[in-house]
Amino acid sequence: MQENGKIWRDVQGNVLHAHGGCILFAEGYYWWYGENRLGNRYVSVYRSKDLENWEFRNDILTTESKTEPIRQKTDLTLKRENGKVNIERPKVLFCEKTGKYVLWAHYENGENYLDARICIATCDTPDGDFTYHGSFNPYGYMSRDCTLFRDDDGRTYFLSASRDNADLHVYLLTDDLLNVKKHINTLWQGEYREAPAVFKKNGKYYILSSYCTGWRPNQGAWAVGDSMDGEFTELCNFGDETTFHSQPAFVLPVEKNGETKYIYYGDRWCYKGDELTVAEDFGDSMSYYIRSTYIVLPIRFTAEDEPYIEYEDRFKDGI
Ligand code: DGJ
Numbered sequence: 001m002q003e004n005g006k007i008w009r010d011v012q013g014n015v016l017h018a019h020g021g022c023i024l025f026a027e028g029y030y031w032w033y034g035e036n037r038l039g040n041r042y043v044s045v046y047r048s049k050d051l052e053n054w055e056f057r058n059d060i061l062t063t064e065s066k067t068e069p070i071r072q073k074t075d076l077t078l079k080r081e082n083g084k085v086n087i088e089r090p091k092v093l094f095c096e097k098t099g100k101y102v103l104w105a106h107y108e109n110g111e112n113y114l115d116a117r118i119c120i121a122t123c124d125t126p127d128g129d130f131t132y133h134g135s136f137n138p139y140g141y142m143s144r145d146c147t148l149f150r151d152d153d154g155r156t157y158f159l160s161a162s163r164d165n166a167d168l169h170v171y172l173l174t175d176d177l178l179n180v181k182k183h184i185n186t187l188w189q190g191e192y193r194e195a196p197a198v199f200k201k202n203g204k205y206y207i208l209s210s211y212c213t214g215w216r217p218n219q220g221a222w223a224v225g226d227s228m229d230g231e232f233t234e235l236c237n238f239g240d241e242t243t244f245h246s247q248p249a250f251v252l253p254v255e256k257n258g259e260t261k262y263i264y265y266g267d268r269w270c271y272k273g274d275e276l277t278v279a280e281d282f283g284d285s286m287s288y289y290i291r292s293t294y295i296v297l298p299i300r301f302t303a304e305d306e307p308y309i310e311y312e313d314r315f316k317d318g319i
Pocket of ligand 1: 089144194195215
């Protein structure tokens, strides 16, 4: 069994790199997409039937990915002369309208975090080579840590940290999932929220997030609202002062015995100082990045539907 905070491996025995990612259920499998910084890779995908045994399928986005412009203006740069760009927190959804799997992520130029853009890519299959369609600033805004959320009415929302991370923006997407359509909300001005993760329970929208301390973990928070374009509550503590040494990646709703369970997936980043580095300087050939791992916990709810996690809870009831 994969253990929280330990190195996770795929069924082939290799370290599982799907950091800052998401899990999508499609075509009878769970697909786990996430960051892989090794070599020329940006995003890898694994698949599983049981959320426990993960089969590596493909490096879906790399420095060599095919690029293709789309209607709106984007920057197709996917590598630098002397290195890579950064592609972080990839999220993938299936678009019914176009029949494509669509990836949204956070793009930076690889030298600093000043571009603060969205980037997008598409593919006909969940684990094929994705075609890169470039990066852009939505309506000119900065856009850093991000997530996608598909509502049960078919609408899709993108949330991302803006104004140097000070505010969290919410956008409604176009039906082809290739652009933002409307900036519909700005949340928690000056609170510096990163790592947003959204789920919906009993018609209410919950947003988990972290504070902004680089790769170091901090106190997580939750908030709830009646609609994505409406008011949300203030931030309430989630987990302990380091969110059990993790930062939200996503929340996976899973149907079990006619009931929906909500599972918290957090990244336990392994960093040096404030930096996430792939330098092979750990002394045993395991780089810092390779040691980044995951925390998976069932989300519990109080009688008032307030979400919480307990560290001892891992798989207690067999999720
Ligand atoms: C923590 C974030 O959640 C990461 O995705 C990344 O943006 C780093 N901060 C950058 O410092």
